[in-house]
Amino acid sequence: MSFPWAAQYEPKNPLMKWVDSRLPLPRLVYNAVGAGYPVPRNLNYFWNFGVLAGLALAIQIVTGIVLAMHYAANADIAFNSVESIMRDVNQGWLLRYAHMNGASMFFIVVYIHIFRGLYYGSYKAPREMVWLLGVVIFLLMMATAFMGYVLPWGQMSFWGAQVITGFFSALPLVGAPIHTWLLGGFAPDNAALNRFFSLHYLLPFVIAGVIILHIWALHIPGSNNPTGVDVKGPQDTVPFHPYYTAKDGFGAGVFFLLFAALTFFAPNMLGHPDNYIPANPLSTPAHIVPEWYFWPFYAILRAFTVNWFWVPAKLWGVIAMFGAIALLFFLPWLDKSPVRSANYRPMYKVAFWILVADVLVLGYIGKSPAEEPYVRIGQFTAAYYFAHFLIIVPIINLFEVPKPLPNSITEAVLKGETEEGAPYGAETLASASGAH
Structure with a gap:
């Protein structure tokens, strides 16, 4: 996406002009992390x-x-x-x-x-x-x-x-x-x-x-x-x-x-x-045990203890471990809700925090010995991990009623200010748009 209101790189020094005309690296940096790259004002x-x-x-x-x-x-x-x-x-x-x-x-x-x-x-x-x-x-x-x-x-x-x-x-x-x-x-x-x-x-x-x-x-x-709302104009960015x-x-x-x-x-x-x-x-x-950052996936790997459909439990564990990461590749198409931010998705927000708790429990199980009750808890938490992405999120898409989205990032910012006591209204929005 191009931002027509973004500041343009204009070298003043003769040396920088010469460099920019032959190797526009300063321009690239300026447009990537400088004033030439506008970002939403509410990050x-x-x-x-x-x-x-x-x-x-x-x-x-x-x-x-x-x-x-x-x-x-x-x-x-x-x-x-x-x-x-x-x-x-x-x-x-x-x-x-x-x-x-x-x-x-x-x-x-x-x-x-x-x-x-x-x-x-x-x-x-x-x-x-x-x-x-x-x-x-x-x-x-x-x-x-x-x-x-x-x-x-x-x-x-x-x-x-x-x-x-x-x-x-x-x-x-x-x-x-x-x-x-x-x-x-x-x-x-x-x-x-x-x-x-x-x-x-x-x-x-x-x-x-x-x-x-x-x-x-x-x-x-x-x-x-x-907010997950797209940028509407220069008033929404800095x-x-x-x-x-x-x-x-x-x-x-x-x-x-x-x-x-x-x-x-x-x-x-x-x-x-x-x-x-x-x-x-x-x-x-x-x-x-592996290092701590592998514990949730190690718990998923160990969750399979019996052979299913003549497939060894060890193979199921390997498939599940890699599948736990592969699911993330398909997430953009599994979650079809048009609303991005969980701040406006009450059902998804609850499911998200349950997922966080589930991953933390998986991590604890991954570092624990392969014995009861850890094996049984690991099986339930591993099952929920997959259910979150494959079952819960698609069902939420069908039944969730999102909260009303703000018309713009600027409106959301000013609404946040009113919750702290500042006045809010059309005049405020108009003046703010002019000020930015």
């Missing part, structure tokens, strides 16, 4: 998390490059090389903890970003491609994080690789060859470690490329907003800079405070103590 702090995700990725790439200079992708010495980074490399402990906890912060930010999109309907037309590319980024993040978790070559790294890659062997006919191909052998060893290290180093740059496409796709229709660069700067400050607190005061809080024990193929840990 709240939940819109900070896209920028924070990019910031977290930058931290991961920078710390990862430096760590790769000291890491040895060899099964005989990988664990010791990580310990050497922690003890012998100058500030190596900080680099390792920042990278390890940076992954957790990255997933926290992205999960909030995803649920914000679910709440405000950011997956609906005309932003389907933005959503689809976002799900691709999420899948790439999961693959990168899994491979990174294997690299320290501790007990949980080794057995996590053994268990997770082993699930591919459940696929009929092609499963065993895929499993062998992934590991480079029949069990996690030097070949698997080298493959995972290479891909773990490569994929963040692939993620960065997809993020560029994600932002590019976003700039065509423009940003969604808490320039991205300085309004939202300042707002994002505040969000970045809070992010760094929390990141620093986690890195300096509780660096191992989100990790597993068994990963500080060298990998031992002859000693199976009592309870094998």
Whole structure:
């Protein structure tokens, strides 16, 4: 979408004029994140998390490059090389903890970003491609994080690789060859470690490329907003800079405070103590669990305990785990309500918060032992997860009566002001439109 009222880039300096005429990079930046990119005037702090995700990725790439200079992708010495980074490399402990906890912060930010999109309907037309590319980024993040978790070559790294890659062997006919191909052998060893290290180093740059496409796709229709109402004119927007660069700067400050607190005061809080024990193929840990950001999907994977229709339970679990993510690709077409924001959809709003609670319970079940009552609770919560997207949301589309939408973003903003006591009326709207 073009915004005819957007400010146009006009370089004043002769050098900048020369550069812009031959390589319009300053113009591109100006139109992407500067005053040349108008955004809805009512965005709240939940819109900070896209920028924070990019910031977290930058931290991961920078710390990862430096760590790769000291890491040895060899099964005989990988664990010791990580310990050497922690003890012998100058500030190596900080680099390792920042990278390890940076992954957790990255997933926290992205999960909030995803649920914000679910709440405000950011997956609906005309932003389907933005959503689809976002799900691709999420899948790439999961693959990168899994491979990174294997690299320290501790007990949980080794057995996590053994268990997770082993699930591919459940696929009929092609499963065993895929499993062998992934590991480079029949069990996690030097070949698997080298493959995972290479891909773990490569994929963040692939993620960065997809993020560029994600932002590019976003700039065509423009940003969604808490009302879900389309932009009607210049009165509904403000320039991205300085309004939202300042707002994002505040969000970045809070992010760094929390990141620093986690890195300096509780660096191992989100990790597993068994990963500080060298990998031992002859000693199976009592309870094998992945990193916390995989727990909901791990719970779905374990929810199948009996064979159905002559299909092994293990295969059903693998299908369900990948299906839980694949559902997100189809969400723009599963939810056919013309109203985007849950603020105006009372039934969907209730279903959304039940889904949030369901995912949190799935996460708790994913970290719990595979025993009762956790198995039974996991089965119910996994079933509800699929029911939300495949049954509940389509039924809500049929019976829900949305609340009246505001005529414009400006009207919604001014109505919010009247709820705090400011006058509201046609004259107020007219004066506000003239003022902006």
